[in-house]
Amino acid sequence: MKIFKFIVSKIFLRKTILGIGMILLLCMANYITFTAARSILSTFQGYQETKYINQEGVYIANLDPDSHMDMNIIGENGSQAVYDYLNNNFNYAFYTDGFIVSVPNIDDMEISLGYMNEEYYKLNQFELSQGTDLDFDYQFGEEIPVLIGKGLSKTYPVGSTIKIEESVLGRSITLKVQGVLKQNVYHANYYALNSKTYYNFSILFPVNEAFINHANIDLQLNGLMDVIILQTSKEEIADLSEVIKDNLGLTFNFFSQKENYDYFNEYYLHTLKIISITTFILLIVITCLSIWNVLVSVRLMLKDFTINLLVGLSYSKLKKIFYGYFGILSFINLTVIFIVTAFNRYGCWLRKDATFATYGLFGLIGMDWLALLLVVASDIIIGVIVVESMLWKTKKIPISLGVLQ
Amino acid sequence: MKKSLFRPTDMLELSIAYIFCFFLNLLFDYVKTLDLDSYLLKAFLKNFIEYQSLIVLLFTFIVIIFHYQMLHRKNAEIFCRILVGDTVFNITIWYILDCLTILVFVYLLSALANVYLNFNLATNFYLVLIFITYILISARQVRKYENF
Numbered sequence: 001m002k003i004f005k006f007i008v009s010k011i012f013l014r015k016t017i018l019g020i021g022m023i024l025l026l027c028m029a030n031y032i033t034f035t036a037a038r039s040i041l042s043t044f045q046g047y048q049e050t051k052y053i054n055q056e057g058v059y060i061a062n063l064d065p066d067s068h069m070d071m072n073i074i075g076e077n078g079s080q081a082v083y084d085y086l087n088n089n090f091n092y093a094f095y096t097d098g099f100i101v102s103v104p105n106i107d108d109m110e111i112s113l114g115y116m117n118e119e120y121y122k123l124n125q126f127e128l129s130q131g132t133d134l135d136f137d138y139q140f141g142e143e144i145p146v147l148i149g150k151g152l153s154k155t156y157p158v159g160s161t162i163k164i165e166e167s168v169l170g171r172s173i174t175l176k177v178q179g180v181l182k183q184n185v186y187h188a189n190y191y192a193l194n195s196k197t198y199y200n201f202s203i204l205f206p207v208n209e210a211f212i213n214h215a216n217i218d219l220q221l222n223g224l225m226d227v228i229i230l231q232t233s234k235e236e237i238a239d240l241s242e243v244i245k246d247n248l249g250l251t252f253n254f255f256s257q258k259e260n261y262d263y264f265n266e267y268y269l270h271t272l273k274i275i276s277i278t279t280f281i282l283l284i285v286i287t288c289l290s291i292w293n294v295l296v297s298v299r300l301m302l303k304d305f306t307i308n309l310l311v312g313l314s315y316s317k318l319k320k321i322f323y324g325y326f327g328i329l330s331f332i333n334l335t336v337i338f339i340v341t342a343f344n345r346y347g348c349w350l351r352k353d354a355t356f357a358t359y360g361l362f363g364l365i366g367m368d369w370l371a372l373l374l375v376v377a378s379d380i381i382i383g384v385i386v387v388e389s390m391l392w393k394t395k396k397i398p399i400s401l402g403v404l405q
Numbered sequence: 406m407k408k409s410l411f412r413p414t415d416m417l418e419l420s421i422a423y424i425f426c427f428f429l430n431l432l433f434d435y436v437k438t439l440d441l442d443s444y445l446l447k448a449f450l451k452n453f454i455e456y457q458s459l460i461v462l463l464f465t466f467i468v469i470i471f472h473y474q475m476l477h478r479k480n481a482e483i484f485c486r487i488l489v490g491d492t493v494f495n496i497t498i499w500y501i502l503d504c505l506t507i508l509v510f511v512y513l514l515s516a517l518a519n520v521y522l523n524f525n526l527a528t529n530f531y532l533v534l535i536f537i538t539y540i541l542i543s544a545r546q547v548r549k550y551e552n553f
Binding site (some may be wrong): 011020021028043193268270272 | 466
């Protein structure tokens with residue numbers, strides 16, 4: 001330890017610029033690895049979530065990008081007719097969110113409302129930390145049982161009621177907290193799997209036929225945009241498309257399991273490959289620059305190293321010192337990345353951004369910790385390459401020559 | 406070359422350092438022009454494009470390292486030159502001129518690349534100013550080795 005302190009303070013720290021250079025290069029390598037790892041992990045999480053809809057006989061609706069939506073033509077009767085047709089002929093999973101309301105809570109966050117029917121609830125299997133599962137057979141006009149996110153559970157424990165003045169039903173409604181979701185439960189966007197909405201400050205409504213029938217056209221139309229039709233066939237889907245076209249004047253595409261897999265393979269796998277290859281190339285470039293930097297360091301510090309080697313310092317001890325020094329530099333970088341990530345996460349709380357506010361150990365969620373672990377792994381690999389290069393360069397020059405310098 | 410502190414390997418090293426920084430800046434500009442239809446790739450690249458100036462600036466540190474180690478290595482040579490009649494002023498001027506020649510050469514190369522890709526020539530000019538600042542700061546260090 002004494003010799004380590006001596007060499008670090010008397011040799012490495014005397015040439016601070018080289019140390020700073022190494023820290024900056026490592027910082028770049030860590031940032032690239034961390035960003036790539038999070039992108040890949042986030043996409044993988046989104047893909048895992050959507051796996052339940054990639055089944056035989058399941059079709060997902062999507063408004064055709066070329067279909068123009070004219071709200072003057074679309075009426076409540078048209079959308080009601082579509083839902084009547086859906087209720088009579090199909091089993092479907094309904095989900096829509098993004099309705100923001102103000103509900104008093106200790107964190108002063110705006111609350112996002114999500115609406116889902118029983119089929120969607122069964123497909124997703126939401127994990128609860130408190131309370132019981134949602135009841136979809138409630139009497140319309142009475143208190144509506146809801147699930148809330150962890151962030152609201154302090155203000156509204158299980159069994160308490162929440163009054164919402166403005167709702168999709170066009171009147172004030174009273175909600176009863178039936179259960180609390182586990183922290184950081186999320187919903188991935190089907191068409192951008194790496195993009196997520198966290199439910200920590202959300203209220204999830206159980207939606208039944210009566211609810212949809214009494215809801216305003218916004219909820220009905222939004223619900224149709226991502227509606228998932230279960231246990232059906234291509235012919236039945238074609239009929240549904242016709243009904244939607246006749247009643248709403250909109251063209252909807254319905255994607256099957258095979259089309260979803262093809263889309264994933266073509267779009268996501270291809271993109272993930274590009275991200276991985278780019279990251280790999282950048283890491284190689286940065287490793288080369290790091291090797292150049294340490295070779296320069298050895299060239300300038302050779303005199304000090306060789307004098308220490310002459311008075312009894314062994315190469316194995318020198319190797320340990322190099323690893324220790326590189327470990328300190330890596331630790332500094334990891335700390336910086338940790339602080340920046342934690343601050344970014346905390347930024348969502350400061351901005352009162354309810355859909356991205358998350359809970360986690362020191363502010364970091366599981367995905368961040370996993371990405372940090374990958375950064376540590378990449379640092380170890382770079383560290384081994386860099387330290388061995390340093391040692392190789394030191395060994396290459398005879399001690400006598402080094403001392404003469 | 407006789408009066409220069411630079412050897413061909415030093416010139417090559419500095420040229421590579423400059424080319425790397427200019428190329429990195431050019432790469433960012435090129436990525437910005439790509440019409441990507443992949444949301445995921447766009448989101449990934451946004452993490453870097455947003456901090457383009459900062460990332461390029463951090464990478465210019467390799468040029469600082471070059472100047473630092475170059476002058477450290479040449480301390481004996483500087484001292485010997487002064488011993489045989491050269492002056493610190495002359496050595497400094499030669500050092501600045503050599504660095505500027507390499508910089509101008511690399512900048513012209515990058516400007517050609519910019520013209521070829523139809524990019525604005527001013528997009529990487531800020532790097533020239535940064536590198537000139539580094540050259541001037543490092544040139545002041547030459548006099549440090551007046552006394553060996």
